[in-house]
Amino acid sequence: MTAVKTITATAFGDTYANAVGALPGANESWIDGLRKTSRALLGTQGVPGPKTEAWKYTSLNQIAKTPFIPASTADDVDVPLLPVTVPLLDGALKIVFVNGVYRSDLSDKLEDLGAGITLSPFADVLKSSPGSLKDVLGAVMEPAQSFTAAMNTGFMEQGTVLHLSNGAKLEQPIQILSIGASGSSPGAFHPRFEIVLEEGAQATVVECHVGLPGQAYLSNAATEIILGERAALRHYTIVSEDSDAFHLGRTAVSVEQNAQYESFVLSLGGHLVRREVQVRLEGDGAATTVDGAYGLSGNQHSDVFSEILHLAPDTESKQTVKGVLGGDSRGVFQGRIHVARTAQRTDGRQLHKALLLNRGPEVDCKPELEIYADDVQCAHGATTGEMNPEHIFYLLSRGIDEKTARALLVEGFLDDVILNVADEPVRNLILDLVKTWLARQRILSIGEL
Amino acid sequence: MSLIEIKDLHVSVDGKEILKGIDLNMDGGEIHAIMGPNGTGKSTLSYVLAGKDGYEITQGSVLFDGKNLLDMEADERARAGVFLAFQYPMEIPGVATATFLKTALNAKRREQGLDEIDAMDFLNLIKSKTKELEIPYEMIKRPLNVGFSGGEKKRAEVLQMSLLEPRFAILDETDSGLDIDALKVVSDGVNALRSPDRAFLIITHYQRLLSYIVPDHVHVLVGGRIVESGDKTLAELLEAEGYARFEESEAA
Numbered sequence: 001m002t003a004v005k006t007i008t009a010t011a012f013g014d015t016y017a018n019a020v021g022a023l024p025g026a027n028e029s030w031i032d033g034l035r036k037t038s039r040a041l042l043g044t045q046g047v048p049g050p051k052t053e054a055w056k057y058t059s060l061n062q063i064a065k066t067p068f069i070p071a072s073t074a075d076d077v078d079v080p081l082l083p084v085t086v087p088l089l090d091g092a093l094k095i096v097f098v099n100g101v102y103r104s105d106l107s108d109k110l111e112d113l114g115a116g117i118t119l120s121p122f123a124d125v126l127k128s129s130p131g132s133l134k135d136v137l138g139a140v141m142e143p144a145q146s147f148t149a150a151m152n153t154g155f156m157e158q159g160t161v162l163h164l165s166n167g168a169k170l171e172q173p174i175q176i177l178s179i180g181a182s183g184s185s186p187g188a189f190h191p192r193f194e195i196v197l198e199e200g201a202q203a204t205v206v207e208c209h210v211g212l213p214g215q216a217y218l219s220n221a222a223t224e225i226i227l228g229e230r231a232a233l234r235h236y237t238i239v240s241e242d243s244d245a246f247h248l249g250r251t252a253v254s255v256e257q258n259a260q261y262e263s264f265v266l267s268l269g270g271h272l273v274r275r276e277v278q279v280r281l282e283g284d285g286a287a288t289t290v291d292g293a294y295g296l297s298g299n300q301h302s303d304v305f306s307e308i309l310h311l312a313p314d315t316e317s318k319q320t321v322k323g324v325l326g327g328d329s330r331g332v333f334q335g336r337i338h339v340a341r342t343a344q345r346t347d348g349r350q351l352h353k354a355l356l357l358n359r360g361p362e363v364d365c366k367p368e369l370e371i372y373a374d375d376v377q378c379a380h381g382a383t384t385g386e387m388n389p390e391h392i393f394y395l396l397s398r399g400i401d402e403k404t405a406r407a408l409l410v411e412g413f414l415d416d417v418i419l420n421v422a423d424e425p426v427r428n429l430i431l432d433l434v435k436t437w438l439a440r441q442r443i444l445s446i447g448e449l
Numbered sequence: 450m451s452l453i454e455i456k457d458l459h460v461s462v463d464g465k466e467i468l469k470g471i472d473l474n475m476d477g478g479e480i481h482a483i484m485g486p487n488g489t490g491k492s493t494l495s496y497v498l499a500g501k502d503g504y505e506i507t508q509g510s511v512l513f514d515g516k517n518l519l520d521m522e523a524d525e526r527a528r529a530g531v532f533l534a535f536q537y538p539m540e541i542p543g544v545a546t547a548t549f550l551k552t553a554l555n556a557k558r559r560e561q562g563l564d565e566i567d568a569m570d571f572l573n574l575i576k577s578k579t580k581e582l583e584i585p586y587e588m589i590k591r592p593l594n595v596g597f598s599g600g601e602k603k604r605a606e607v608l609q610m611s612l613l614e615p616r617f618a619i620l621d622e623t624d625s626g627l628d629i630d631a632l633k634v635v636s637d638g639v640n641a642l643r644s645p646d647r648a649f650l651i652i653t654h655y656q657r658l659l660s661y662i663v664p665d666h667v668h669v670l671v672g673g674r675i676v677e678s679g680d681k682t683l684a685e686l687l688e689a690e691g692y693a694r695f696e697e698s699e700a701a
């Protein structure tokens with residue numbers, strides 16, 4: 001127990017909090033209160049360990065032991081230009097953050113997005129019109145529910161607020177780029193993205209988390225999404241952090257009547273990546289797709305933690321997550337589908353499939369169904385296995401050498417779920433990223449590909 | 450020297466002998482048919498020739514163009530010109546048919562010292578082949594064999610064969626699951642590939658296919674042995690009489 005306290009104190013306790021200093025919106029008592037409550041949770045609950053069900057398979061020890069400084073205070077980090085390694089979506093409106101700090105010089109102009117549409121830096125909104133966030137901030141991203149959310153809410157500083165009024169349609173996709181880079185000290189940052197689509201509004205948002213090589217950094221991002229009736233959001237998250245980086249990210253979504261939340265999370269980089277998603281299907285006929293793919297090598301650790309809450313009748317959720325694991329990597333999938341008593345005629349499907357490239361990796365998979373309604377269709381499944389030798393033979397029998405055959409099959413394994421991405425340019429971007437990742441694994445000759 | 454020389458081939462699976470001494474010589478330009486009841490080792494023979502793992506060759510040899518075929522890996526055999534049209538083609542999710550075809554074709558071209566095929570040339574080639582085989586062109590954009598009907602899978606196998614232009618093609622029950630129109634299209638595809646330096650081994654249950662693809666030799670495989678060989682009239686006889694008399698002699 002003492003160990004846990006020390007850990008909390010050094011990582012996100014007083015030292016860190018003092019260094020963070022006054023944050024935007026601190027003079028608004030409700031915002032200040034939200035941050036303080038969240039930090040208090042970190043203090044009282046400490047860093048969750050294996051006894052906490054949600055953190056059973058993912059250890060926060062390494063993060064807790066690292067003496068992070070607030071990344072925005074590092075004076076020895078200079079990122080003058082957008083790194084060439086950053087995946088860019090053609091035609092998207094870019095909004096760029098380096099170590100959690102908004103970079104207008106690297107971003108596109110956040111104007112003229114169309115009638116009823118605003119995209120603003122989060123800090124600006126906290127300072128100039130905090131009231132506009134009163135019903136939004138913390139409405140679905142509940143600090144008490146998640147360590148990741150509590151840490152982000154306790155230290156949130158910069159980010160974006162995207163707001164679409166009734167019926168507004170965003171033609172151009174928005175690409176949020178969060179770039180991590182540490183100087184001599186490991187830095188932590190806590191970007192906050194708020195997305196509100198009022199009735200019938202439509203938008204596409206791509207969130208990219210990338211980083212530069214160097215000291216480890218901690219990217220602790222939170223995206224809070226509120227979708228009004230018949231609104232439709234396509235939300236794609238690409239995590240391609242630096243190989244030494246930590247990423248603890250959470251998306252929390254509320255989906256009203258007949259609204260649709262389509263999402264995909266691609267996770268390739270990072271030393272330890274935990275992606276949490278909570279989708280609350282609040283209104284009749286609300287629907288969601290929460291797919292994902294990940295690729296791991298070396299000693300990478302990836303954790304997908306998902307909660308889909310069916311809280312109204314005739315709601316639908318589909319989730320397929322596929323992972324490829326090599327080296328001595330570790331993959332975790334914890335998925336819960338909850339169906340409330342009133343959520344009759346729910347259709348909920350969940351599938352996790354892991355492909356092991358050798359004997360090194362380990363997969364922990366815990367799917368959970370919690371059903372209180374009686375008229376529902378729910379199914380979940382999980383498979384973990386090696387490559388099918390019959391598939392390999394089929395390709396060999398066409399003259400394709402074994403290395404190429406295995407690479408094709410690995411790519412196909414992931415592509416299979418990526419093909420669900422409805423937005424074609426994003427789908428192609430993700431397919432390309434996977435191709436590049438695979439090529440790099442082969443060049444590094446990880447051995448098993 | 451024949452193109453293919455199979456000598457006294459004995460093959461076991463999990464310690465159980467499946468093929469019990471196969472002898473078969475095939476020359477370029479020839480079509481041989483192998484007929485026989487279920488479970489007698491026809492697919493086993495096709496897999497052993499194509500180089501699948503899991504089969505123990507306890508005796509015998511196979512020469513392909515004078516080289517020891519059994520020493521080569523499956524992909525080497527394919528690049529050297531061996532092709533197996535599978536009885537049950539694999540469904541491979543996520544791998545686009547076009548990507549697969551192009552990779553296979555380029556593997557062969559590299560072996561021949563040719564450059565990779567130009568993207569436009571490839572598409573044109575596929576367009577004409579799919580048309581010949583009455584395969585919807587859209588099919589090549591779909592994942593390999595996934596959701597294809599039984600007939601579509603078999604046509605796709607023949608499409609691959611026609612693209613890779615093997616010297617020794619084995620067709621394992623390519624006729625099963627085909628209606629009469631599809632059978633005709635597939636047979637036309639095979640007949641179009643007939644040439645003096647190419648040999649076909651056609652495995653089938655039914656004489657039906659052999660009235661479209663007319664064999665030079667017909668062999669009856671029962672209990673892991675070729676129990677009788679003859680010309681195309683043997684197929685007709687089998688169609689009329691069945692395999693009963695061979696099975697009896699096998700049991701005896």
Ligand SMILES: Nc1ncnc2c1ncn2[C@@H]1O[C@H](COP(=O)(O)OP(=O)(O)O)[C@@H](O)[C@H]1O
Nearest residue numbers: 462463467486487488489490491492493494503
């Ligand atoms: N991989 C295998 N493992 C065990 N037995 C097998 C395997 N493959 C084939 N066999 C057995 O070998 C025999 C011949 O099978 P097969 O070659 O598929 O026959 P056919 O194609 O003539 O119907 C059958 O008894 C079958 O059960």
Ligand SMILES: [Mg+2]
Nearest residue numbers: 491492493536
């Ligand atoms: Mg068979």
